[in-house]
Amino acid sequence: MKINKEQIEKHGLKLEEYNKIKELLGREANLLELGIFSAMWNEHCSYKSSKIHLKKLPTKNNIVIQGPGENAGVIDIGDDDAIIFKIESHNHPSFIEPYQGAATGVGGILRDVFTMGARPIALMNSIHFGSPTNKNTQNLLNGVVSGIGGYGNSVGIPTVGGETKFNSTYNENILVNAMAVGHANKNKIFYSKAKGINKPVVYVGSKTGRDGIHGATMASAEFDENSEEKKPTVQVGDPFTEKLLLEACLELMRENSIISIQDMGAAGLTSSSIEMASKGKLGIELDLNKVPCRENNMSPYEMMLSESQERMLIILDEKKEKKAKKIFDKWDLDFVVIGKTTDTNRLVLNFDNKIVADIPIPALADKAPQYDRKWNKPKIKKNNLKKYDLKKIKIEDALIKILSSPDHSNKSWITDQYDQVVMCDTIQKSGGDAAVVRIHNKNKAISISVDSSANYCSSDPKSGGKQIVCENWRNLISVGSKPLAITNCLNFGSPEKPDVMGEFVECINGMKEACEFLNFPVVSGNVSFYNETNSKSIFPTPVIGGIGLLDNLNKIINMKTKKVGNLIIVVGKTFGHLGQSSFMREIYSANEGAPPEINLTNEKNNGNSILNLINLNLVSSCHDVSSGGILISLAEMSMASMLGLKILKPKKFTNLNEYFFAEDQGRYLVEIEVDNLKKVEGILKKSNIFYEVVAEVQNDIFELSKTFSIKTQELYKNNNQWFKKFNAIN
Amino acid sequence: MKSSVIVFPGSNCDRDVAVALEKLQFKNSMIWHKENVLPKSDLIVVPGGFSYGDYLRSGAIAAKSNILNEVIKAGERGSLILGICNGFQILIECGLLKGALLRNSGLKFISKNIFIKIQSNKNKFFNKYKKNEILELNIAHNEGNFFTDKKHLNELEDNDLIPIKYCDKEGNINQKTNPNGSINNIAGIFNKNKNILGMMPHPERMADKTCSNEDGLPLFLSLMN
Numbered sequence: 001m002k003i004n005k006e007q008i009e010k011h012g013l014k015l016e017e018y019n020k021i022k023e024l025l026g027r028e029a030n031l032l033e034l035g036i037f038s039a040m041w042n043e044h045c046s047y048k049s050s051k052i053h054l055k056k057l058p059t060k061n062n063i064v065i066q067g068p069g070e071n072a073g074v075i076d077i078g079d080d081d082a083i084i085f086k087i088e089s090h091n092h093p094s095f096i097e098p099y100q101g102a103a104t105g106v107g108g109i110l111r112d113v114f115t116m117g118a119r120p121i122a123l124m125n126s127i128h129f130g131s132p133t134n135k136n137t138q139n140l141l142n143g144v145v146s147g148i149g150g151y152g153n154s155v156g157i158p159t160v161g162g163e164t165k166f167n168s169t170y171n172e173n174i175l176v177n178a179m180a181v182g183h184a185n186k187n188k189i190f191y192s193k194a195k196g197i198n199k200p201v202v203y204v205g206s207k208t209g210r211d212g213i214h215g216a217t218m219a220s221a222e223f224d225e226n227s228e229e230k231k232p233t234v235q236v237g238d239p240f241t242e243k244l245l246l247e248a249c250l251e252l253m254r255e256n257s258i259i260s261i262q263d264m265g266a267a268g269l270t271s272s273s274i275e276m277a278s279k280g281k282l283g284i285e286l287d288l289n290k291v292p293c294r295e296n297n298m299s300p301y302e303m304m305l306s307e308s309q310e311r312m313l314i315i316l317d318e319k320k321e322k323k324a325k326k327i328f329d330k331w332d333l334d335f336v337v338i339g340k341t342t343d344t345n346r347l348v349l350n351f352d353n354k355i356v357a358d359i360p361i362p363a364l365a366d367k368a369p370q371y372d373r374k375w376n377k378p379k380i381k382k383n384n385l386k387k388y389d390l391k392k393i394k395i396e397d398a399l400i401k402i403l404s405s406p407d408h409s410n411k412s413w414i415t416d417q418y419d420q421v422v423m424c425d426t427i428q429k430s431g432g433d434a435a436v437v438r439i440h441n442k443n444k445a446i447s448i449s450v451d452s453s454a455n456y457c458s459s460d461p462k463s464g465g466k467q468i469v470c471e472n473w474r475n476l477i478s479v480g481s482k483p484l485a486i487t488n489c490l491n492f493g494s495p496e497k498p499d500v501m502g503e504f505v506e507c508i509n510g511m512k513e514a515c516e517f518l519n520f521p522v523v524s525g526n527v528s529f530y531n532e533t534n535s536k537s538i539f540p541t542p543v544i545g546g547i548g549l550l551d552n553l554n555k556i557i558n559m560k561t562k563k564v565g566n567l568i569i570v571v572g573k574t575f576g577h578l579g580q581s582s583f584m585r586e587i588y589s590a591n592e593g594a595p596p597e598i599n600l601t602n603e604k605n606n607g608n609s610i611l612n613l614i615n616l617n618l619v620s621s622c623h624d625v626s627s628g629g630i631l632i633s634l635a636e637m638s639m640a641s642m643l644g645l646k647i648l649k650p651k652k653f654t655n656l657n658e659y660f661f662a663e664d665q666g667r668y669l670v671e672i673e674v675d676n677l678k679k680v681e682g683i684l685k686k687s688n689i690f691y692e693v694v695a696e697v698q699n700d701i702f703e704l705s706k707t708f709s710i711k712t713q714e715l716y717k718n719n720n721q722w723f724k725k726f727n728a729i730n
Numbered sequence: 731m732k733s734s735v736i737v738f739p740g741s742n743c744d745r746d747v748a749v750a751l752e753k754l755q756f757k758n759s760m761i762w763h764k765e766n767v768l769p770k771s772d773l774i775v776v777p778g779g780f781s782y783g784d785y786l787r788s789g790a791i792a793a794k795s796n797i798l799n800e801v802i803k804a805g806e807r808g809s810l811i812l813g814i815c816n817g818f819q820i821l822i823e824c825g826l827l828k829g830a831l832l833r834n835s836g837l838k839f840i841s842k843n844i845f846i847k848i849q850s851n852k853n854k855f856f857n858k859y860k861k862n863e864i865l866e867l868n869i870a871h872n873e874g875n876f877f878t879d880k881k882h883l884n885e886l887e888d889n890d891l892i893p894i895k896y897c898d899k900e901g902n903i904n905q906k907t908n909p910n911g912s913i914n915n916i917a918g919i920f921n922k923n924k925n926i927l928g929m930m931p932h933p934e935r936m937a938d939k940t941c942s943n944e945d946g947l948p949l950f951l952s953l954m955n
Contacts, residue, residue: 149839153870154780156742240740240783330764331739412842419841419870424746424934427941438940553940 003034011038017369024363032301032349032357037364039267039305040274043529046368049495050527053508057522058515063484064523065186071112071263072180073523074189075485077549081439082186083446084118087126087179087489087545089528093234094176098143102127102176103151103237107309109180110155111263114246115312117190117253118182121423122437123152124450125162125178126489126543130171132406132726137166140174142727147237148178149417154239155246159418160437161430162450166406169454172533177489179545181448183439190253192262194280194315194341199259201273201284201339202321204328205245205311208269209294211235212307241310241333248331249312257320264311270304272313273339274347278365283344288351292334300351315341375501381459383579383593390578390657393587395631396708398657402586402628403635404718406726410639413723431640432558433478433624436550445556447548449475453627454539455580456595461503461540465510466598470665472546473518474624477607478668480557480614481548483518488525488544493537495529503540511542517600520546557614559623560641561671561697566620568637568645568695570630571684572606572667576658582628583661596665603666609689610668616683618676625667631660633669634695635702639716644701648694656707671697731954733758734771736801736817738792743778743814743934750937751775754950761797768800773810773953776801776817778870778932788831788873789819798824810854810953811926815871818918818928827921827928829878834871835911841870843942844909846917846931847897850890853924857955858948864901865894865945867931869909874930876912876919883913891920894929 008018011034021029021037029037043049059067065082066074072086090105106123113120127144130137152159157180212235252258260280262272269291277284288300294308316324321337328335342348347364349357402408411430420429427445428436434449451472457464469486476483488511493500515522531538550556561568578584579593613619621641625633631647638645653659672680677693684691703709733756737744744760751758751773759769768774782791792798798820805811805826813821821827834840843866848859859865878886886892895915898907908915910930918929933946 146838149841153839153841154740154742154783156779238783240780240785243742243780243783244739330762416842417839419839421841421868421935421941422742422746422870424749424938424941 002028007034011035012042013038017041020369024367025359030357032304033359035301035305036270036357036359039270040364041368045267045271047527048369049371049373049529050504051370052372053505056508056512058512059521059523061519061521064521065189067523068525070191071115073485073487074116075523075547076186077446080186082184082189083181083547084113084116084184085179085181085487085545085547086112086524087177087487087543088112088526089489089491090176090178091174091491091528091531094144095174097234098140099147099150100234100236102144102147104235104309105176105178106148106151107237107239107242108265109178110157110242111265113180113182114249115190115261115263116184117188118184119250120157120180120182121425122181122435122448123157123159123178124435124448124545126175126450126452127162128165128167128170128175128541130166130174131168132166134168134171138727144176145414145417151237151239153419155243156422158420158422158426160420160426160435160448163452164411164414167454167539169539173531173538175491175541177543179450179487181547188253190258190261192260192276192279194260194276194282196259197282197341197343199341200316200318200321200337201286201341202314202316203291203311203334203336203338204314205333206238206241206308207292207294207334208298208303208306208311209308210298210302210306213302213305235307235309237309244331244333245310245312248328248333251327252324255320255323257317257324259315259317261312261314264313266307268305268307274361274364276313276315277341277347278361281345283342283346283348283361284339285342285348286339286350288349290336290338292336300349300356373495373501374498375505376498378461378502378506381594385578385593388588390655393657395656395660395704396710398583398587398661399631399635400718402582402632403715404722405586406722408582408628408632409722410720413727427556428479428558433475434481434548436479436556438553443553445550445553447476447479447481447550448545450543450545451475452541452543454541455591457507457542458539459580459593460595461506462510463595463598465507465542466514467595467665468542468544469511469514469518469520470598470603471626472544473520473607474668476546476548477610478557478622478624480555481550482611483520483546483548485521485523486544486546488522488542490525490527491531491538491541491543492529493532500537507540507542514600518604555614557619557622559621559637561637561643562620562641564643564697564699566671566673566697567677567693568634568669568671568697569691570625570667570669570694571610571689571691572602573664573690574630574659574662574667575664576653576662577664578658578662581661581663583657596663598665605687606666606668606689609684609687610670613670613680613683618672618680619670620673621671623669625669627663629661629663630694635715637669638702638712639719642712642716644698644712645695646698647704649705731756731773732771733773733775734761734769735775735777736761736763736797738763738781738795740781740783741777741779743932747775747777747814747934750934750950753937754954763795763797765797768797768804773812774801774804776811776813776820778815778817781816781820789816789823792820793823802826805926808923808925813928814932814934815930818930819873821926821928826926827919828882829876829919831873832875832877833873834875839872840909843868844931845897845899846894847901847903848893849895850893852890853893853920855927855949855952856893858952862901864897866936866943867933867945868935869931871930874910874912876916878913886919891924892916893920893927894918
């Protein structure tokens, strides 16, 4: 049977790509082989459009144990402790079926982390929805949030934070990015590279069903009005089996029996077996009659392309097979030897005593197409906000409006659906600048923050790319931790469009600059292209997940103001930049101007002096200044403690809105004791750090001298109503 | 004091409660659900989590497991048994406690810190607390909405068998301070002999100052009394 044009298109391949397949095989492919190629060569698995650009990012330094290319990144946090972490998208499935899409997104990222030998200790997420007025938003929000909670709560890993944003750019393409963080002994990390021939290839976990067939191909195509029909390509999650698989794998890992291990994620059995063999420069032979199936009469095609969840492939030391099987029996999970490693460098599949596929492995992995796609340099928006009469806006009205907006509202409606404290090591839950999770049984903790700034990236991708790295760094510093490394999830439109490709390239260039300057390497990540519907793409939305280290639990800082009479200083200079600010969006519905500039030198110096002040025990509370500017950040500190603030007017600004809502970068609010002011000033002056006193902590009332006075309770009320109201409608 | 924590497939608060017990020098053993023998213990804990994935009905499958036969026998002999969250659901499903835990009235999973008020301290579990003391504990459940018939409810109220009720910071017990719709704001109940306690809030999550408070510790200390 000859493969026809229609079949090629259905598999998301281009005609010239199929010609390359024929060349590599030296013959026509059969349908199963075509399916396998399409699974390996799609954007999701092959990174064919992004690879040459991703290479620019810094991925190494003295604490990186494993950078990109494995299931997750690994960093060294001292005392033989390693942190293993990654963020990944599950955007397309979540739009089609929000509960299962989000749930399996969490399941997949957890497996990436425990495959490497880590016990997961925290989950985070970044979720972006369309406009609240869009008819789908409420349903998607509810489905995604309960899916994330439903999975993580059941497995028993705390979901400790994240971000939720709304923008009409995501009306037809929501973003669901999930991050998992695990802890392992740095001498007991497991990799996917196969070693040795004639080693048993073992299938463990759930049985294979017909769900999720071609999921990765679906995630590599754009949507249209028929997207609803794609529901059968979304996998169904089973957190119960995940929990069993997690415990069984960790138990097996305590023995020295695993040679390599890989979870069956996107493209299931196909990508896991090929990746292991390819990394080990080996061949692999599978007997598909042995694959545990959930349904009758499954074909080799269905088995190889199923994305059924909660499955792993292990290459085992043959002497330990019995012992290993006993562990999986204990947990009532399937454990079946389905094949062996070979020295042929080929993937050979047998079914009913016939060879049904025979493909050279390098053809599937190394020889997958790579494109240097055409890209246009993005046009940068200019800052021209003169037509807006800012003085007309009353500062207190703007304050309340921003605080009660969907993006700035308190997210407890969401986070109350997540178990944030199971495992009893969560020191700081969501709602702070970064989550803080203790390393079990030790006097140290890690901080985690997930950030994105799609508005900045859409108006200036390069500057936006720099900004999110810096904001993430700042959030980690604000809790008193030393920023170590990041993972990224790059959500973009179609790479086949030069304008979208331009956004991608420039975002990476910006991230690269910031990561290099701050010594903040990228150790893992994921690219999600084709986030578009009917040819309309989303804002470029790179999401950063960063990890920091607190080597002393007594040095943890939060944003709650502590004592009446204490002073708050703002570290870093305010220039009054309102382009792309929350103020412009919420007050004028204007998405205008350039984002604030990034000065990496100031960023680094300011951050390091904050850490220095914290280490000298001079800081009572700290909060970074980001979206919404100084006034919103002050309000957040005030609401965190329910104490009031007496805010001072700036000396140099005539327009208060410019000063208080500006989103200039590299700034922090720091609470200090009055008696320490001189000492703090001395330290900051010595390092040439700009600062000014901006407020004094007082009881109950949040006020700006001679301008407005509001009860903190009232701010809190306004900040806590949006989600309840939104979800009460309909 | 010897304690046993029962571990089902899907339990996920087993380690947490073991950490709290060991902190107080309990000699603790983890008991796998397939075991047929329960070691001699002064306290048996049925921990929180999602035993058997909460499939069929929370706690229903765990209630039929091997080890539960031993737990039931021990309970009938008068051993102290503490069921927390999913453990409470299991104790109800296996018949050691009466009533039912329905889906939360808000139809959503709830995880947050709440307040409870000690209604009665004349028992093995709460003797280290004062009567009317207010504690801040954490809840995390989908089905914590306790319900029972009038006769049983009267029996519970009249015999001091409701040791804890949901309240607010000031101790007010009413509809507004009821997180999940539980009848009479019930957060936990005893069996007739007060040797078996089921409670939805997690005392083990409040046993460490670094992460939370220590409001849950006196419960474990009471058991040593």
